Amino acid sequence: MSIYTKTGDKGLTSLVNGTRIPKNHIRVEAYGTIDELNAHIALLQSIIEKETVQCDLLEIENNLFVIQTHLAIDPDKECFFNIPDIQKVNANDLEKHIDRMNEQLVPSKTFILLGGHVIIAQCHIARCICRRAERTLITLSNTSEVNSQILCYINRLSDYLFILARYMAKILEVKEQAVSL
Numbered sequence: 001m002s003i004y005t006k007t008g009d010k011g012l013t014s015l016v017n018g019t020r021i022p023k024n025h026i027r028v029e030a031y032g033t034i035d036e037l038n039a040h041i042a043l044l045q046s047i048i049e050k051e052t053v054q055c056d057l058l059e060i061e062n063n064l065f066v067i068q069t070h071l072a073i074d075p076d077k078e079c080f081f082n083i084p085d086i087q088k089v090n091a092n093d094l095e096k097h098i099d100r101m102n103e104q105l106v107p108s109k110t111f112i113l114l115g116g117h118v119i120i121a122q123c124h125i126a127r128c129i130c131r132r133a134e135r136t137l138i139t140l141s142n143t144s145e146v147n148s149q150i151l152c153y154i155n156r157l158s159d160y161l162f163i164l165a166r167y168m169a170k171i172l173e174v175k176e177q178a179v180s181l
Helices: 026-047 051-071 088-102 118-141 148-171
Strands: 012-014 020-022
Touching: 020 026, 026 051, 026 118, 051 088, 051 148, 088 148, 118 148
Parallel strands: none
Antiparallel strands: 012 020
C-alpha cells in the first residue's frame, strides 16, 4: 500500500468514518493540534530518564491518541470502530500524578522563566501547545459537541505539564528564575 493516496491534493481529508472535509476545518485543526501535542509528549518521554514520569507520559500519549481519534470522527455519522472513551478517571489520574510531583516542590510565589534546561523548556512548549489545543477544542465545541471529559483532560494536562517542568527543574537541580516585573 502506498503512503500517498492523492485524495487530499485538493485540500480535503477524510474523517475516520468517511466524511470528507476541508483540511482547514476546525475539527482537523483540533485533532491536528492534539497530534502535534502528542509528538512533543513523545519527545519528553524519550528524553526524561525518570521512570515514573516516562510511565505517566506513555499513558498520556495513549490518551491523546484516543482523543485525536474521537475528534476525527464525524459526530453526525455512524462510526463502526470501538474507541475507548476518555473518562473522568483519566483526568483524575493526571491529578494524582500532579499531586505526586507537587508534594516534592516548594510552592512558587512568583512567575518563573520557562527555561534553564532543554527538558524544562520542552515541558513548557508542550504546555503551550496543550493550551492551544484547548482553545481549538472550545472553538470546535461552539459548532459541534465535544465530550466534556476531553476538555477536562486537556485542561488538566496543561497543569500536569507545568508541574512537570517545575519537578524536572528540581530533579535536574536547575534553579528556577523569577520573572522581574
